[in-house]
Amino acid sequence: MFGRLLSGVVVGVEAKLIEVQCDVGGGLPSFQIVGLPDKEVSESRERIRSAIRNCGLTFPPGRITANLAPADLRKQGVGFDLPIALSILIASGQVGVPASRLLIVGELALNGDVRSAHGILPLALEASHNKLDGMMVPADNAAEGALVPALSIHPIRSLNEAIAVLQGVGPRFVMDVSAAAAGEMTQKPVEHDLSEVRGQVAAKRALEIAAAGGHNLLLIGPPGAGKSMLARCIPELLPPLSFDEALDVTRIYSVAGLLSAGEVLVRRRPFRAPHHTISYAGMVGGGHGIPGPGEITLAHRGVLFLDEMPEFDRRVLETLRQPLEDQFVTLARAGVSVRYPASFTLVGAMNPCPCGHLGDESHSCACAVQDIRRYRRHMSGPLLDRIDLFVDVPRLTPDELMDTPLGESTDIVRERVARARERQWERADATGAASNARLVPQEVRLQCHLDAEGSQLLRRAITRFGLSGRGHGRVLRVARTIADLVGSGDIGAAHLAEALRYRSASLLRDS
Amino acid sequence: MMDQAGVGAAAEEQACRVLRAEGYLIVARNWRTRFGEIDIVARDGEVLVFVEVKARSSSGYGGAEGAVGPAKQRRIIAAAKAFLAANRCELASRFDVVAMEGNDVRILRDAFQVDDVWPSS
Numbered sequence: 001m002f003g004r005l006l007s008g009v010v011v012g013v014e015a016k017l018i019e020v021q022c023d024v025g026g027g028l029p030s031f032q033i034v035g036l037p038d039k040e041v042s043e044s045r046e047r048i049r050s051a052i053r054n055c056g057l058t059f060p061p062g063r064i065t066a067n068l069a070p071a072d073l074r075k076q077g078v079g080f081d082l083p084i085a086l087s088i089l090i091a092s093g094q095v096g097v098p099a100s101r102l103l104i105v106g107e108l109a110l111n112g113d114v115r116s117a118h119g120i121l122p123l124a125l126e127a128s129h130n131k132l133d134g135m136m137v138p139a140d141n142a143a144e145g146a147l148v149p150a151l152s153i154h155p156i157r158s159l160n161e162a163i164a165v166l167q168g169v170g171p172r173f174v175m176d177v178s179a180a181a182a183g184e185m186t187q188k189p190v191e192h193d194l195s196e197v198r199g200q201v202a203a204k205r206a207l208e209i210a211a212a213g214g215h216n217l218l219l220i221g222p223p224g225a226g227k228s229m230l231a232r233c234i235p236e237l238l239p240p241l242s243f244d245e246a247l248d249v250t251r252i253y254s255v256a257g258l259l260s261a262g263e264v265l266v267r268r269r270p271f272r273a274p275h276h277t278i279s280y281a282g283m284v285g286g287g288h289g290i291p292g293p294g295e296i297t298l299a300h301r302g303v304l305f306l307d308e309m310p311e312f313d314r315r316v317l318e319t320l321r322q323p324l325e326d327q328f329v330t331l332a333r334a335g336v337s338v339r340y341p342a343s344f345t346l347v348g349a350m351n352p353c354p355c356g357h358l359g360d361e362s363h364s365c366a367c368a369v370q371d372i373r374r375y376r377r378h379m380s381g382p383l384l385d386r387i388d389l390f391v392d393v394p395r396l397t398p399d400e401l402m403d404t405p406l407g408e409s410t411d412i413v414r415e416r417v418a419r420a421r422e423r424q425w426e427r428a429d430a431t432g433a434a435s436n437a438r439l440v441p442q443e444v445r446l447q448c449h450l451d452a453e454g455s456q457l458l459r460r461a462i463t464r465f466g467l468s469g470r471g472h473g474r475v476l477r478v479a480r481t482i483a484d485l486v487g488s489g490d491i492g493a494a495h496l497a498e499a500l501r502y503r504s505a506s507l508l509r510d511s
Numbered sequence: 512m513m514d515q516a517g518v519g520a521a522a523e524e525q526a527c528r529v530l531r532a533e534g535y536l537i538v539a540r541n542w543r544t545r546f547g548e549i550d551i552v553a554r555d556g557e558v559l560v561f562v563e564v565k566a567r568s569s570s571g572y573g574g575a576e577g578a579v580g581p582a583k584q585r586r587i588i589a590a591a592k593a594f595l596a597a598n599r600c601e602l603a604s605r606f607d608v609v610a611m612e613g614n615d616v617r618i619l620r621d622a623f624q625v626d627d628v629w630p631s632s
Contacts, residue, residue: 024603025603026600026601026602026603026604027595027601027603027604028588028591028592028595028604028625029603029604029605029606029621029624029625030624030625030626031624031626032626045626059621060603061558061603061604061605061621062558062602062603062604062605063603
């Protein structure tokens with residue numbers, strides 16, 4: 001006797017359909033799961049046996065074999081409990097063969113309750129892609145599955161409810177997705193307001209540009225000047241995610257199990273600030289079995305903030321180079337290779353030297369030249385080459401500390417940032433890139449028109465700063481964002497001049 | 512006073528009566544191989560049942576069902592395999608334990624499975 005159902009497994013942020021087959025035959029009573037199951041899948045035998053008995057059903061006698069096809073793909077996770085249990089019940093004739101093709105996932109408790117699962121969104125996308133009739137989802141995750149348009153979602157709480165759904169009498173869940181997408185963007189009160197940071201007008205301006213165009217930024221200054229305070233203002237400056245971007249980010253957080261309770265769609269751009277002791281695997285992804293996402297992936301479409309950047313392990317910093325360029329990372333392990341998206345804006349903060357006072361007029365620097373050199377060696381040339389904006393954050397003078405009036409509040413700046421990003425999206429409808437920092441060279445040519453004065457200025461700058469091909473492109477992209485902030489179609493000489501100013505920080509001059 | 516074998520035989524006799532009352536058909540008794548022994552082989556509808564009878568005079572020492580440990584289970588499974596092979600039987604099968612403590616008799620259906628003793632992974 002034979003039963004089969006569809007389930008799925010998440011590999012990275014993509015899902016793959018798995019056929020769960022079950023055979024109940026004669027012989028001594030035994031229950032095996034084959035098809036490259038990981039430990040947690042094999043352990044599901046005990047949960048399935050107990051759940052079936054505790055729901056008033058019979059665990060069939062004889063030899064039971066469950067197969068997860070295709071057999072060459074490693075199966076991880078606890079979502080197979082439910083489809084295996086149901087296929088056993090079909091194979092033993094206790095449940096009729098279902099008429100519709102549903103994707104089924106869920107972890108079983110010993111009493112037959114269905115527990116919530118990770119990775120529902122990618123599975124739902126895959127079910128929709130394969131034109132299945134619907135998906136059976138643990139009730140707690142129903143809203144997440146319902147984000148996928150035109151996919152019928154059946155929320156279930158127990159094995160018995162799942163049986164009812166298979167027989168066509170169970171509950172169906174209908175949610176207005178547009179409502180979830182439009183609402184929910186409750187404006188949190190601003191925790192760290194830009195106006196609280198005294199002075200530092202240039203640095204605030206750089207934050208605004210970085211947030212608007214997604215440009216990589218490095219803040220350099222002595223301790224106490226306000227670098228970390230400035231960086232903490234970033235999350236509230238960032239423009240909101242578009243719906244497609246939000247789905248993209250939600251998929252990652254769904255797989256990582258980081259969606260907070262009740263959160264359906266991630267609407268805020270991620271802001272990740274790992275400590276400098278972070279490991280290689282923590283940064284790019286890794287872990288046992290199928291490697292999990294790292295900080296760079298969790299910062300996808302948002303900001304990765306590295307405070308005290310030279311304190312990070314050099315190997316960890318160097319791993320950022322490839323994803324900064326390609327916007328994804330591929331983790332290859334024995335048997336599996338996973339590709340994670342990693343399109344993030346890098347914001348770094350550092351002191352100019354180990355003691356922190358180099359170039360500070362009120363403190364003398366106590367560092368030896370070789371110490372400074374060693375400190376800066378952590379930031380390799382190729383890494384610095386990927387940064388668009390270098391900004392000095394100097395110590396404030398007593399006058400600035402005491403008398404500077406409060407600057408612009410976060411609300412005002414965020415408004416400008418959001419409008420600048422909208423302009424980028426309007427242009428992107430024709431071309432594709434979601435932010436100026438992500439423009440490909442061809443798009444730079446098309447979108448970054450300079451007037452005559454600007455062209456001349458750029459020509460002089462290339463000679464004077466010794467701009468590389470990559471550096472030249474970066475200056476143009478930053479200038480494009482500066483023009484977008486004031487709503488200008490063409491890039492003027494003033495915009496270009498400001499963009500060039502962010503390439504002349506002290507760090508680049510005296511190293 | 513009866514010897515231990517006598518106690519066992521009397522217990523098995525009583526177990527058979529209980530099983531028959533429950534609708535089981537007794538197929539064989541004290542089926543032996545050199546790997547192990549099965550007290551009772553019976554049919555419960557379409558299922559072949561291998562029954563181990565365990566008698567205790569009281570419920571101390573973990574009770575009668577506690578006395579069927581992994582080593583005993585292994586011997587019963589080995590004998591059951593031999594039984595299926597010898598009789599070319601392809602029925603689905605099950606292991607039951609009849610636990611007796613004084614006058615208290617219980618049938619533990621599906622008491623253990625092959626993979627409890629020999630996990631496949």
